[in-house]
Amino acid sequence: MSDASFPDKLVDKFGRHIDYIRLSVTDRCDFRCVYCMTEDMTFLPRKQILSLEELYQVARAFTELGVKKIRLTGGEPMVRTDVMSLIEKLGALPGLKELLLTTNGAQLDKYAAPLKAAGVNRINISIDSLDAERFKRISRVGKLEKVLAGINAAISQGFERIRLNSVVMRGYNQDEVLALSDYAIARGIDIAFIEEMPLGEASDHAREETTCSNDWVREQIEQKYQLVNSASRTAGPSRYMQLVDHQSRIGFISPVTHNFCEDCNRVRVTVEGRLLLCLGNEHSVDLRAILRDESKTHDDLKRALIASMDIKPERHFFYDKDHAQPVRLMNMTGG
Secondary structure, three states, X not given: OOOOOXXXXXXXXXXXXXXXXXXXXXXXXXXXXXXXXXOOOOOOOHHHOOOHHHHHHHHHHHHHOOOOEEEEEOOOHHHOOOHHHHHHXXXXXXXXXXXXXXXXXXXXXXXXXXXXXXXXXXXXXXXXXXXXXXXXXXXXXXXXXXXXXXXXXXXXXXXXXXXXXXXXXXXXXXXXXXXXXHHHHHOOOEEEEEOOOOOOOOOOOOHHHHEOOHHHHHHHHOOOOOEEEOOOOOOOOOEEEEEOOOOOEEEEEOOOOOOOHHHOOEEEEOOOOEEEOOOOOOOEEEHHHHHOXXXXXXXXXXXXXXXXXXXXXXXXXXXXXXXXXXXXXXXXXXX
């Protein structure tokens, strides 16, 4: 029997209400994007990653503690074997209001319809170039035509929202800001521009030399489009601008130049069961140890989630040399 004394929401010591988790279902991906992975990646052995049932137990514990939004991430979520069975179970969780997915889009031509049927509300699709050769350079192995077909498949299913995610990097794609914006606007979908995050050491470039500020990105867009402040808020850190005379919104995720920690409402769970309390810090709790300890119960898992709120830090310090920087890559962090 569950302990009736559990709170109905998770609140950290700074008074922030945590109602959103990013749940990584795999560290593997069919791409090798330069800002996310090294070219020669070593992935986790199967015994170290959470089973689909363990992932479900984590999600259930969070929703029982007031979490309303779950975003599935990776790696690439859709490469996980039998991942649809997990997504279908998550879509039926009591109290869950939004089931979201971040994907590279390469398999959406096959999965868009089943995802919609399983209860996925919104999809974010990563695309960093509209030029096939450049796309392959950034993703190392990806095929642009597969992603474009996936975007079209998602649009045809009528998800509540579809958003493109683009990481803008000097020397790679900084001249495509307007082209990517045009592409999204023509299809009536949103696009968010993301500053490259200093997670781990990139093997192809020095991040300090490639990072583009979103202030600069916005200047490029405003050469053609009129942007106005939007009251729209999402589950995550995007700050949206509405395009005058267009349905699309332009989002900016600016972890380097515009710290958005004051209203952080989220935590991450890596596929190896590590609860990360902050993207830019190493404060964490080992949930896998609880899940695999036969003496522990579901209530013990929930107690660990409640206790974790006391170690959620106030903010991150990207590029601040006075603070330790994360060494884990993005695929290990969870998209």
